[in-house]
Each structure stands twice: as C-alpha cells, then as structure tokens.
Amino acid sequence: MHVSTPNERQRKSTVELILDTKQRLFIQFPSGASVHLRSAAFIHRIKMQSNKSDLVAPVSKDLGRALCVITGASRGFGRCLAVQIAGLLKPKSALLLVARSGDKLRELQADLTDSDAGREGLVIRCVTADLGQKEAVEETVRAAKEMCPVGIDRLILINNAASLGDVSRFARSFTDPADIDSYLSFNVSSALSLTAGMMGAFPKRPGMRRCVVNISSVCAVRPYPSWVLYCTGKAARDMMFRVLAEEEPELRVLNYSPGPLDTEMFEEAQTKTGDLAMRTSFSAMHSQGKVLTCEESGTKLMKLLLEDVFASGAHIDFYDL
Amino acid sequence: MHVSTPNERQRKSTVELILDTKQRLFIQFPSGASVHLRSAAFIHRIKMQSNKSDLVAPVSKDLGRALCVITGASRGFGRCLAVQIAGLLKPKSALLLVARSGDKLRELQADLTDSDAGREGLVIRCVTADLGQKEAVEETVRAAKEMCPVGIDRLILINNAASLGDVSRFARSFTDPADIDSYLSFNVSSALSLTAGMMGAFPKRPGMRRCVVNISSVCAVRPYPSWVLYCTGKAARDMMFRVLAEEEPELRVLNYSPGPLDTEMFEEAQTKTGDLAMRTSFSAMHSQGKVLTCEESGTKLMKLLLEDVFASGAHIDFYDL
Missing domain, CATH: 3.40.50.720 (NAD(P)-binding Rossmann-like Domain)
Incomplete structure (x- = not known):
C-alpha cells in the first residue's frame, strides 16, 4: 500500500468508509450499495490511523527467552x-x-x-x-x-x-x-x-x-x-x-x-533486470538515496x-x- | 470482491473516492492524506458502476476466426x-x-x-x-x-x-x-x-x-x-x-x-476438506442451491x-x- 497525492485533475465521489463490529471495512456508495475491502495492509493502515491516540498497551523492550x-x-x-x-x-x-x-x-x-x-x-x-x-x-x-x-x-x-x-x-x-x-x-x-x-x-x-x-x-x-x-x-x-x-x-x-534494500540482491536487480524502465528506476532510486539500509x-x-x-x-x- | 450489507452497529467516516487522470483510484481522508487502491477487481467494479450509462461500444456476437x-x-x-x-x-x-x-x-x-x-x-x-x-x-x-x-x-x-x-x-x-x-x-x-x-x-x-x-x-x-x-x-x-x-x-x-461450480472438484471439496466449518459451509451452499452450474x-x-x-x-x- 502506497500513499501518494492524487493528480490534480480528478473525479471525486463522496462515500462512507465503514468499520463494522466484526472489524470488516466497507466503502458505502451514496446509492446504499457497499463494497467490502479485504486488503489486510490497507485495514492495518486505517486501524493505525484511527487508533493512534488509543494505543496504550506497553511495548516490550525485548523478545523474551x-x-x-x-x-x-x-x-x-x-x-x-x-x-x-x-x-x-x-x-x-x-x-x-x-x-x-x-x-x-x-x-x-x-x-x-x-x-x-x-x-x-x-x-x-x-x-x-x-x-x-x-x-x-x-x-x-x-x-x-x-x-x-x-x-x-x-x-x-x-x-x-x-x-x-x-x-x-x-x-x-x-x-x-x-x-x-x-x-x-x-x-x-x-x-x-x-x-x-x-x-x-x-x-x-x-x-x-x-x-x-x-x-x-x-x-x-x-x-x-x-x-x-x-x-x-x-x-x-x-x-x-x-x-x-x-x-x-x-x-x-x-x-x-x-522495502528496497541496499543488498547484493538490489545490485543484481539494478544490473540484470530485463525491463529497461525498471532498470532505470532502480538506478534512479540508488542515486537519489531511496534505497534503504x-x-x-x-x-x-x-x-x-x-x-x-x-x-x-x-x-x-x-x-x- | 464481495458485496454485502455492513452490520448495523458501525463506525463511519466520510471520505472522497478519487479516480485520477491515470485511472488510479484513491481514498482521500478529511485530513488530506490519501491511500491508493490497487485492487483490479475493485477498480473494475467502480468503473462498471460509473460508466454503465456511457457504455456505447457494440458488443461482438462471435469470437472471430x-x-x-x-x-x-x-x-x-x-x-x-x-x-x-x-x-x-x-x-x-x-x-x-x-x-x-x-x-x-x-x-x-x-x-x-x-x-x-x-x-x-x-x-x-x-x-x-x-x-x-x-x-x-x-x-x-x-x-x-x-x-x-x-x-x-x-x-x-x-x-x-x-x-x-x-x-x-x-x-x-x-x-x-x-x-x-x-x-x-x-x-x-x-x-x-x-x-x-x-x-x-x-x-x-x-x-x-x-x-x-x-x-x-x-x-x-x-x-x-x-x-x-x-x-x-x-x-x-x-x-x-x-x-x-x-x-x-x-x-x-x-x-x-x-465462483463455486457444480463439478467433481466441488464434490471433492465438500467431502474431503479438513476444516469442519469449511466442509459444513460447502454442504450448506449445496443444499441451498448456491453452487453455480x-x-x-x-x-x-x-x-x-x-x-x-x-x-x-x-x-x-x-x-x-
């Protein structure tokens, strides 16, 4: 799941985002029809956004024995x-x-x-x-x-x-x-x-x-x-x-x-990827410091x-x- | 993608559903943050809903030679x-x-x-x-x-x-x-x-x-x-x-x-599935006529x-x- 700013010229519809008691997430259209969203990562984002202030559980400092x-x-x-x-x-x-x-x-x-x-x-x-x-x-x-x-x-x-x-x-x-x-x-x-x-x-x-x-x-x-x-x-x-x-x-x-990691695998991807646009984008990521340690x-x-x-x-x- | 009616007791947020010029679909939150939706099937649904009245292309009656x-x-x-x-x-x-x-x-x-x-x-x-x-x-x-x-x-x-x-x-x-x-x-x-x-x-x-x-x-x-x-x-x-x-x-x-089809594979699923709840639901689907031809x-x-x-x-x- 990737967050970005949508293009300026766009079509908008106002919909309801609904989290029901079973923790299922829906988009509801003005017509009343609703679509169930299943993306776990997306639901995770929504939960993180909505619960940030409620997070009170203490975080462990170690992984135990x-x-x-x-x-x-x-x-x-x-x-x-x-x-x-x-x-x-x-x-x-x-x-x-x-x-x-x-x-x-x-x-x-x-x-x-x-x-x-x-x-x-x-x-x-x-x-x-x-x-x-x-x-x-x-x-x-x-x-x-x-x-x-x-x-x-x-x-x-x-x-x-x-x-x-x-x-x-x-x-x-x-x-x-x-x-x-x-x-x-x-x-x-x-x-x-x-x-x-x-x-x-x-x-x-x-x-x-x-x-x-x-x-x-x-x-x-x-x-x-x-x-x-x-x-x-x-x-x-x-x-x-x-x-x-x-x-x-x-x-x-x-x-x-x-995420994209600074490893031998990234080096391999950058030099060997058959698709030219992909290879160029790997090189750009590297030169722009977007590769993670x-x-x-x-x-x-x-x-x-x-x-x-x-x-x-x-x-x-x-x-x- | 499955359409259903969300549970009565629910939390709602009003968000914007945005289709940009590159046909990318976003959900935009009141805060201004937006999330890009990638589900192809979901986008297909949205397009079908929004374009129904615009569909003018003639549908072929055969698959050609x-x-x-x-x-x-x-x-x-x-x-x-x-x-x-x-x-x-x-x-x-x-x-x-x-x-x-x-x-x-x-x-x-x-x-x-x-x-x-x-x-x-x-x-x-x-x-x-x-x-x-x-x-x-x-x-x-x-x-x-x-x-x-x-x-x-x-x-x-x-x-x-x-x-x-x-x-x-x-x-x-x-x-x-x-x-x-x-x-x-x-x-x-x-x-x-x-x-x-x-x-x-x-x-x-x-x-x-x-x-x-x-x-x-x-x-x-x-x-x-x-x-x-x-x-x-x-x-x-x-x-x-x-x-x-x-x-x-x-x-x-x-x-x-x-979808669930009335085939030998469904019969196999219905009789052999290890998970009891799954097996029961297959039998229910069958007896309720929800299996498709x-x-x-x-x-x-x-x-x-x-x-x-x-x-x-x-x-x-x-x-x-």
Missing part, C-alpha cells in the same frame, strides 16, 4: 536481522542460523559470539543447508530441537531465504517448466515445509508465544515486468502464510515487506515484533509504518 | 467452456483440447464434431498430456501450430487445468517439500510454460488479437483453512498473469474467478471475452459482474 530461527542468514537482510534479534533476546535464548553458504554463516556466528549477546549467554548454532531438500528441512528442525533451551517463552521463525530468479528474462521466455519448478521449490515449498516442521517440533503450549515471519515484498502484491518468478514466488508465499494464519489462530503470522528496515520489523499488535496474516510494508 | 486452446478440457468447467466457445467461433476456426484423460477428450471431440459448430467446419484436435512435463508443453504448442488455419484473427488460450490438492491436510502437515513441488509444478509452472510456448509460436502481428485467460478462484485473493495448496497455487497464477499483462501491453490477459459461470466468461473491455491483468469474479 526465545528460540529464534533465521533462514538466509549468511548475508544481506537475513544477516542484519540475526544481529538485531540477537540484541533483543533475553539471556539463555538460542539463535539458529540457516543458509547455503557455510563460511559466511560461521563468520556471523563468531561475530555474534563476541557481541554483548554472546557474552550474556546466547547460544548460537549454524546449519548449512539447501532448504529445497527434505533432508535439509529435517536437519534444521532437528538442530532447533537439540539446541532449544528449557523454559523458553517464545519461538520466532523468520523465513528470509529467497532468490531473485533470472530477472533478465520476460515471462514469454519461460517455456521450460523445470526452470519455474526449481525456483518455486527453493522460494515457496521450502518456506512452508520448514514452517510445518518447526510447528510440529514445537507445538503450542501455554506460556509460549509462537511467531512466524515471512520476508515478503511489494512484489507479492504488485506485478513488475521481467520479475515474473520473484513476483509469483512472493505472492505464493504471502498466500501460504495467510492460510496458515487462518488455520492456527494462536500463531502470530506476519508477511513483512522490507538493512538496519533501517530491520528496525521496523523489530518494532512490529516487540509491539506484537499486527493482525495475524497481514502483509505489512516498511512504508505502511 | 480463432485458434482456441483449452487445458483441462476433458471434464467440469473446461469441458463446458469448450462447448460454449465452439458455438461462438466463426467457421474455419480451430479448437485444441488438452487434458490428461484421453478417453474423455475424444468423447468431447466427437460431441463437438456432431454439433452445429463441427458441421460448419470447426477443426477440433486433442492432445493427451500432463502439462507438468516439458515434452507435453512442446507437443501442445506443436499441435496448435500444425492445426492453425491460415488467416485467423484471434488467439485464445484458456489455462483451466488445475487440481484441488489434498484439502484434508492443514498447512502444518506439509513437512515434505516434494508434496508442494509437485502441486506447484502442475498448477503453476505448466500454465506459464504453455502460455510462453504459445506466445512464441504465435507472436503478435497486426490484425490478430491474442487473449490469455487464467481460470482463477476466490482462493487467489482470500485464504481458506486446509486449502493451502489450492490458495497458494491460485495466488501464484494470478500474479504470474498480472506480470505477463504488464510485460505485453498488446496481449489481453484475464484472471477469471468462476458451469454453464452459468461460463456464460459470464464468454460475455467478458465478447465485450473485451476488461482491464488486462484484472482478477474478475463471477459475482463482480
């Missing part, structure tokens, strides 16, 4: 989230870092062990694995169970691992289903199967809050030329986690869209997790907050 | 669409029917050959294939090229083939990525690769309109418990075709959500194709019309 699992943790946004979360966990928490690149994971582990969090007793483990494989999912879940300290009060799973796909290609070039299959396997199937595995290993119990974050994108809700794999994968993931939120009312599920965006995600008032299953964008 | 390809044509909605489309094609058109079940396809071919359309020279061919395989996609495209009459003025591809997935299972049970992979391969990858193959074989040329229909579902935009595969696959397909619409301005792309829904799709005024890439639901 937690077991936290982060995929794609070796670099970029995942690495940043690992560092930020480590600083918000209470002593005797556990952090499990998962990625395909072992060397970078171990570097991060060493950095975190030397940090304040590490010195205060945060247990850190790494799993080097390609989550597209059943064995890798099983290994990750097993490692999480083995390292999980007794008496944790929170479980946080951040499904961050993702690939951009070949953005030099347009949809019309994907004649071989195998190219699409392998992309969806790594970017969609692995996130669901790891989440399912973790939920089975750590079932709901009184006194433990369970939270699953999907690192989403504006591409989950808006189509972009020459990004067919990325958009399709992100849309699929959002829906998958929305279904999960419907099925598990006790679970806290968040689709967080972090991972820390900026990560801080907003941490705030969402600490406040813990988002509607479960919502798609919330950096720019919504 | 076309090559039409329908997947999943052996039964249910796909079979119905084949019959309906056959009746709207001009003489010397061609219809290619694709499905995994050869016997039923050939029955349909025989029925259509005996119909008025068949007697007037409609060429009908069948391909028995599982579109999850590259070879099957290639075979379908080759058959389309071989049978395509000279001088067609329209190409219509209806991506209807789909499976429900195992709706007895909740998301938390999908620990094996292979189960998800195979579902996405048949329901997502195959639709893109066939569409890509067809676009390569029949590139744009003056005098030929090309149209691609994705048979979508309300599940593409709304999550339902115990339908994680179906919802995820439909959301992925919608986004895939929205990207295609962005990339190919000349192509007409439609995500049509046909394929003919009713197909007629609306034919109307959309004949009118040909939908916004390319839009998700349009049976109940929107």
